[in-house]
Amino acid sequence: ALKDAQSWAQGKSLSDLDYQFLAASEEIDRREVQQALEAERTKEIEARLAEQQKRLIQETQAAKQQRILLFAVSMALLLACGLGITSYFQYRKATASERQARVSEIQALTSSSDALFASNRKLDALIEAIKAKRKVQKLGGVGVDTAGRVDNVLRQAVYEADEYNRLSGHKAAVLGVDISPDSEFIASASVDKTIKLWRRDGTEIATLKGHQAIVRSVKFSPDGQFIASGGDDGTVKLWQRNGTLLKTFQGHSASIWTVAFSPDGQTIASASMDKTVKLWNSDGKLLRTLRGHTAAVPSVAFSPDGKTVATASGDKTVKLWNSDGKLLRTLRGHTSVVSAVAFSLDGQIVATGSGDKTVKLWNKDGTLLRTLEGHSAVVSGVVFSPDGQTVASASRDGTVKLWNIDGTELTTFRGHTAGIWGMAWSPDGSFIASAGAENTVRLWQSHNPLRTIISAHKAGIWAIALSADSSTIATGSEDGTTKLWSRQGKLLRTFTGQNTAIYAVALSRDGKLIASGTNDNQVNIWTRNGNAIATLVGHNATVFGLAFSPDGQIIASSSQDNTIKLWRPNGTLLHTMTGHHAPVWQLVFSPDGQLIASAGGDGTVKLWKLDGTLVRTFRGHTAAVWRVAFSPDGKFLASDSGDNTVKIWTVDGKLVRTLEGHAAAVWGVAFSPDGKIIASGSVDNTVKLWNSDGTELTTLRGNSGAIRGVAYSSDGAFVASVSEDNTLILWNVQQVLNLDLLSYGCDRLRDYLRVNAEVEKGDRLLCSPIGTE
Numbered sequence: 001a002l003k004d005a006q007s008w009a010q011g012k013s014l015s016d017l018d019y020q021f022l023a024a025s026e027e028i029d030r031r032e033v034q035q036a037l038e039a040e041r042t043k044e045i046e047a048r049l050a051e052q053q054k055r056l057i058q059e060t061q062a063a064k065q066q067r068i069l070l071f072a073v074s075m076a077l078l079l080a081c082g083l084g085i086t087s088y089f090q091y092r093k094a095t096a097s098e099r100q101a102r103v104s105e106i107q108a109l110t111s112s113s114d115a116l117f118a119s120n121r122k123l124d125a126l127i128e129a130i131k132a133k134r135k136v137q138k139l140g141g142v143g144v145d146t147a148g149r150v151d152n153v154l155r156q157a158v159y160e161a162d163e164y165n166r167l168s169g170h171k172a173a174v175l176g177v178d179i180s181p182d183s184e185f186i187a188s189a190s191v192d193k194t195i196k197l198w199r200r201d202g203t204e205i206a207t208l209k210g211h212q213a214i215v216r217s218v219k220f221s222p223d224g225q226f227i228a229s230g231g232d233d234g235t236v237k238l239w240q241r242n243g244t245l246l247k248t249f250q251g252h253s254a255s256i257w258t259v260a261f262s263p264d265g266q267t268i269a270s271a272s273m274d275k276t277v278k279l280w281n282s283d284g285k286l287l288r289t290l291r292g293h294t295a296a297v298p299s300v301a302f303s304p305d306g307k308t309v310a311t312a313s314g315d316k317t318v319k320l321w322n323s324d325g326k327l328l329r330t331l332r333g334h335t336s337v338v339s340a341v342a343f344s345l346d347g348q349i350v351a352t353g354s355g356d357k358t359v360k361l362w363n364k365d366g367t368l369l370r371t372l373e374g375h376s377a378v379v380s381g382v383v384f385s386p387d388g389q390t391v392a393s394a395s396r397d398g399t400v401k402l403w404n405i406d407g408t409e410l411t412t413f414r415g416h417t418a419g420i421w422g423m424a425w426s427p428d429g430s431f432i433a434s435a436g437a438e439n440t441v442r443l444w445q446s447h448n449p450l451r452t453i454i455s456a457h458k459a460g461i462w463a464i465a466l467s468a469d470s471s472t473i474a475t476g477s478e479d480g481t482t483k484l485w486s487r488q489g490k491l492l493r494t495f496t497g498q499n500t501a502i503y504a505v506a507l508s509r510d511g512k513l514i515a516s517g518t519n520d521n522q523v524n525i526w527t528r529n530g531n532a533i534a535t536l537v538g539h540n541a542t543v544f545g546l547a548f549s550p551d552g553q554i555i556a557s558s559s560q561d562n563t564i565k566l567w568r569p570n571g572t573l574l575h576t577m578t579g580h581h582a583p584v585w586q587l588v589f590s591p592d593g594q595l596i597a598s599a600g601g602d603g604t605v606k607l608w609k610l611d612g613t614l615v616r617t618f619r620g621h622t623a624a625v626w627r628v629a630f631s632p633d634g635k636f637l638a639s640d641s642g643d644n645t646v647k648i649w650t651v652d653g654k655l656v657r658t659l660e661g662h663a664a665a666v667w668g669v670a671f672s673p674d675g676k677i678i679a680s681g682s683v684d685n686t687v688k689l690w691n692s693d694g695t696e697l698t699t700l701r702g703n704s705g706a707i708r709g710v711a712y713s714s715d716g717a718f719v720a721s722v723s724e725d726n727t728l729i730l731w732n733v734q735q736v737l738n739l740d741l742l743s744y745g746c747d748r749l750r751d752y753l754r755v756n757a758e759v760e761k762g763d764r765l766l767c768s769p770i771g772t773e
Contacts, residue, residue: 103142106135106150113153120414123164123752126157130745130766151741156701158745159450159736163415164431165202165752167441170194174435176217176422180224183428185241187227188441189215195229197243200431202443202755206243211235217258217422222265226282230256236270236280247284252276257298263306267323271300277311279325288325293317299340303347308364310350312338318352320364329366334358340381345388349405353379359393361405370407374455375399381423381434385446392432394423400434400444406491409455413444450739451702452489452730457481460724462503462708465546467511470713473720474514475728476502482516484528487718489730495526504586506546506555513569515555517543523557525569534571539563545586550593554610558584564598566610575612580604586627591634595651599625605639607651616653621645626667627709631675638678640666646680646690657694662686668710668721679719679733681707687721689733697737702729 113128132150136142142150172191179186185205186198195208195218213232220227226246227239236249236259254273261268267287268280277290277300295314302309308328309321318331318338336355343350349369350362359372359379377397384391390410391403396419402410418437425432425446432444456475463476472492473485478501484492495514504517513533514526523536523543536557545558554574555567560583566574582601589596595615596608605618605628623642630637636656637649646659646669659680668681677697678690687700687710705725712719719731746767753764 102135102139103146106132106142106146110149110153113157117156122157122161122415126161126745126749127763127766129154129157130742133742134766152699154741154745155699158741159700159702161748162413162444162448163442164445164748165443166756167198167202168756168758169196169204170439172439173421173437174439174441175214177424177433177435177441178219179424179426179433180220181222181427182224183426183430186433186441187218187220188435189218189229195227197241201751208239208243210237210245216256219259219261221261222263228259228261228268230259230270236268238282249280249284251278251286258300260300260302262302263304269300269302269309271297271311277309290321290325292319292327301341301343303343304345305347310341310343312341312352318350331362331366333360333368339378342382342384344384345386351382351384351391353382353393359391359403372403372407374401374409377419380421383423383425385425386427386429392423392425394420394434396420400432404490408491410489411453415442450732450736453702454489454728455726456483456728457726459726460705460708461722461726461728463505464709464711464720464722465505465507466711466713466720467507468509468714470715472507472511474505474507475722476505476516482514484514485728487730493530495530503542503544504546506548508548508552509550510552513552515546515548517546517557523555534569536567536571538565538573545584547588549589550591556587556589556596558587558598564596577608577612579606579614582624585625588628588630590630591632597628597630597637599628599639605637618649618653620647620655626665627669629669629671631671632673633675638669638671640669640680646678659690659694661688661696667706667708670710670712672712673714673716679710679712681710681721683707687719687731689737700731700736703727
């Protein structure tokens with residue numbers, strides 16, 4: 001309406017009142033529009049505010065949710081961290097527990113090896129020691145003590161485990177064993193009525209069946225193509241090596257205990273419980289019967305030339321027959337059944353074993369040469385080494401002993417858990433097979449390349465000395481004898497007539513004179529051929545130390561009377577040196593012969609001039625000093641003591657270092673010829689080799705008694721030790737120091753682990769490279 005009025009008023013002349021009315025109307029309209037606009041704006045603002053409020057509420061809710069979520073995530077993260085830390089520590093604990101369990105397993109294997117070794121199961125001890133070593137290698141970082149114990153038992157087993165393989169497969173006692181002429185095959189005879197053939201690595205290749213009772217003896221023919229066997233069914237059977245039975249010889253009226261081939265392979269001898277020996281040709285024809293024994297005949301042997309047959313009988317005699325059956329002579333001397341007989345390779349010596357526990361060696365003319373004593377039960381087998389220098393004897397006491405033909409006991413193989421019934425020495429000389437009542441044949445290395453052990457005396461050995469060239473070794477013993485040995489361990493001479501213990505020996509540099517000190521306070525001087533040339537009398541107590549000057553013109557002696565005396569070899573006393581306040585246990589000349597060092601029970605080492613002047617006293621040991629040695633260049637002294645240590649000094653008296661490692665008093669010390677290695681021997685039964693800087697190189701374990709002396713050869717090839725266990729041991733130190741114990745042990749066991757039927761499956765790969773087991 002306002003717009004119409006305005007349109008009508010266009011071009012007209014209106015009154016002031018009209019104009020006022022229109023203006024007022026326009027103002028009202030403008031205000032209404034403005035109000036409408038403001039209302040619209042207000043509405044829009046309210047809408048925006050509502051939207052903002054809504055958004056704020058949403059954002060607040062979102063923020064709240066985010067806070068809740070953040071809290072939840074934070075709590076979860078904290079929980080996860082807590083669980084992670086807990087898991088980490090649990091993992092650490094589990095890992096540590098697992099590691100400790102593995103260390104405990106290693107320690108258990110170490111203890112097991114030690115126990116097996118002590119019970120003479122040395123092959124098993126070696127296996128346990130290798131297991132422990134392999135686990136140490138895989139685990140790493142087991143600690144010095146544990147690693148050291150593992151190395152000690154491994155070293156012990158490697159040095160001493162003469163048994164290297166076993167033939168397991170018989171179901172009853174094995175009574176006989178033989179080795180083929182080429183040393184490649186072994187045959188065994190058993191109570192289970194079978195004969196088994198084996199390769200030398202232990203692989204069983206055939207079982208020969210045919211006997212109807214116990215099989216007691218088995219022998220290869222000289223060409224190795226045939227096998228003869230005899231048993232309780234009274235028959236001899238001849239087989240091809242492939243197991244084919246060729247022929248059965250019948251004629252005995254009782255069990256056959258031994259069969260033997262003549263050297264030409266044309267004749268077979270059988271010894272029987274029917275008191276006879278029968279000789280057969282290879283076709284089974286009985287050639288003759290040897291009659292004359294009044295009891296069972298357990299053993300028969302041909303001489304190497306085939307012209308003589310030796311028979312051993314329960315009538316305590318051995319009879320020698322010619323091949324025609326004529327009795328040549330009867331050997332009498334055993335006091336019980338003679339159970340074994342064998343000829344030496346030259347046919348000049350007959351060895352016999354008996355129920356009287358002895359082995360006797362006879363000249364073929366019937367003269368008794370010597371009696372070997374040492375077994376504690378029936379000697380069931382005797383055999384000569386291929387070179388004829390050694391006799392092996394097997395016994396029901398479960399041991400095999402090796403003897404030099406001069407009667408010296410060399411070593412004893414222990415390991416059988418029951419009596420041994422048969423034995424053979426391989427023609428190549430490398431091994432011995434023994435048949436045991438525990439159903440097993442054991443194989444032994446005939447020579448240990450790491451050491452030679454000799455049962456040198458019948459009582460403890462307290463003294464040792466080497467000639468300048470180390471070709472001769474002198475030993476003195478409480479059994480009252482002084483003995484000379486070659487460096488190969490052969491007895492050269494025995495000096496007797498000293499009815500008192502020997503505690504000191506010395507050799508002149510040229511090896512022509514030997515001196516021995518006794519507990520009757522005297523020193524006896526001998527020529528090498530055994531002539532006594534002087535007795536030095538003057539000490540008032542046992543003589544414990546002796547030494548020749550390098551030029552051989554002076555002999556020094558020391559005694560429990562606390563003195564040192566210097567003598568001419570003819571017995572003239574030159575000087576008496578006093579200064580020690582306790583027994584003087586040993587003395588030694590310097591390499592140039594100008595000084596003497598003495599070891600005293602007062603804990604000191606003293607250095608003297610030859611005129612008796614005391615040069616200086618070395619103090620540092622906390623117990624008696626037992627032994628002393630000069631270095632080859634004369635610049636150093638080594639002393640050992642009851643304080644379990646070895647000390648190295650300069651000749652000026654300065655203490656250079658102390659060698660610690662022995663678990664008991666040290667009673668022997670010696671320098672290598674280059675002065676770089678020191679050997680020490682202890683009452684803890686070990687010999688240790690040390691670098692001159694004090695590093696322990698190795699520990700030699702082989703003695704079962706206190707070591708009372710050591711000596712280093714002038715060429716550095718061996719260290720000799722003597723012990724209260726009556727033995728002299730010659731250690732091949734050059735090989736020992738370059739020995740990889742694990743590799744050496746594994747090489748020894750390889751055939752056994754690979755072939756023996758009783759080895760657990762998990763042990764077959766024991767010596768495989770780590771990661772391939």
